[in-house]
Amino acid sequence: MLVEDSAxxxxxxxxxxxxxxxxxxxxEFASDLLPTLFKHSNFSxxxxxxxxxxxxxxxxxxxxxxxxxxxxxxxxxxCEIRRRKSSSSSNKPQPDVHVQxxxxxxxxxxxxxSSSSTSSSSELATLIHDNKRLKQENGFxxxxxxxxxxRCKGLVDLAAIYGGDLDREDQRGxxxxxxxxxxCSEGPKLFxxxxxxxxxxxxxx
Numbered sequence: 382m383l384v385e386d387s388a389x390x391x392x393x394x395x396x397x398x399x400x401x402x403x404x405x406x407x408x409e410f411a412s413d414l415l416p417t418l419f420k421h422s423n424f425s426x427x428x429x430x431x432x433x434x435x436x437x438x439x440x441x442x443x444x445x446x447x448x449x450x451x452x453x454x455x456x457x458x459x460c461e462i463r464r465r466k467s468s469s470s471s472n473k474p475q476p477d478v479h480v481q482x483x484x485x486x487x488x489x490x491x492x493x494x495s496s497s498s499t500s501s502s503s504e505l506a507t508l509i510h511d512n513k514r515l516k517q518e519n520g521f522x523x524x525x526x527x528x529x530x531x532r533c534k535g536l537v538d539l540a541a542i543y544g545g546d547l548d549r550e551d552q553r554g555x556x557x558x559x560x561x562x563x564x565c566s567e568g569p570k571l572f573x574x575x576x577x578x579x580x581x582x583x584x585x586x
Contacts, residue, residue: 423489
């Protein structure tokens, strides 16, 4: 039995005279040892089960439980431990303690499923909240992206406008240079008629 395992004496063991057992560390007992016996880790449920089978708490300052059929070294009396009779079933034969333990285990499993369902509901609410927050953040980022795209397009359009003006200025400058060169090569004109100039070498006026 677990109560006789010396490796767990710091958590659960017999009392000094072997007439009761003591749970010295309820938290550690619930988390580490209870799951090896039941499908739960609820110390309060374990205490309720003890009460159901006639165990009673015999100390006020520690978790010490006693049953007349549960004594150190008296394993032959364990089979006499029965679930306490209720008023409605006083005339009915009581099932074997092992069968009752199995039923209790099923009840505790149902309680655990109910607790798990509550936990799932809480997780769902958290997920819904996170999803709403992410949608808001996504909308904010989309707005920022739209603003940046608008600014970028404005810069591109502005660059295109200034680039076109510079190209026209460059072309106008080239045209002016060509016109000057053409004028110089043709000589002076009067009313659109080119004048022929004769230069007499050595002539002075």
